[in-house]
Amino acid sequence: YSFLKLCKEIYLYHIIQEICRKFTSLQAQGTNIQYFKTQNGTPATRDEKQTKYQKMKNIAILASGAGTNAENIIRYFSNEKKAKVTLVLSNKPQAMVLKRAAALGVDAFFFDRSQFYTTGEVLMMLRRRETHLVVLAGFLWLVPGDVIGAYRGRIVNIHPALLPGFGGKGMYGDRVHRAVLDAGCTESGITIHYVNEHYDSGDIIFQARCPVLPGDDADSLAARVHKLEYEHYPRVIEKLVEQS
Secondary structure, three states: OOHHHHHHHHHHHHHHHHHHHHHHHHHHOOOOOOOOEOOOOOEOOHHHHHHHOOOOEEEEEEEOOOOHHHHHHHHHOOOOOOEEEEEEEEOOOOOHHHHHHHHOOOEEEEOOHHHHHOOOHHHHHHHHOOEEEEEEOOOOOOOOHHHHHHOOOOEEEEEOOOOOOOOOOOOOOHHHHHHHHHOOOOEEEEEEEEOOOOOOOOOEEEEEEEEOOOOOOHHHHHHHHHHHHHHHHHHHHHHHHHHO
16 A cells, blocks of 8 residues: 555545535525426436537528528527527628618628638638538528538528429529420429538439419419428528428
């Protein structure tokens, strides 16, 4: 039984004594010491303890227009514990989406073509903000390869038609709805898909359908499609966050 071992045991004993003394002092002062417990008051399991400390996942939205879908997504996640929209970026300085995001307390910034395609500043901002998922909501530019590479499988887009029909470069907004009507389709809908290096060609995640009614014009069809977007896009995003 060595002298060194004895010293270690004495040192450990004094540490334990000091911890007990401080704990007793805190209790005497009425300090609120909380332990991991479930909602019903029972001791938490190891998984529940880990869940308590799981890091909030950050969502960034890229948008070019009015931002109604972006606002809907921000509001949906405003009270969520697993994910939150922390950044909105737009390629148009006067886009209404920037004002909507700022009014809801979300950081919103404009970027130009050089910052997106040449200098890599947009990608750097996404990384600095520890972005977990990138959501396109009415964003009209093709996403560059460096962003795709950094977030492959973590960039999603919503298209206002049933892909693979009525997609591709230049197919957005009323152009899509007029094309659906001109083609004599009896139904339309939305497609949520992963984003790759080409317009509207990533793997499809989810689709929802609505009828095209006699007498429809681009506006009336768009209103029906928008309802599907508002209903389904946040929920699909939530599932993607849970699965990743």
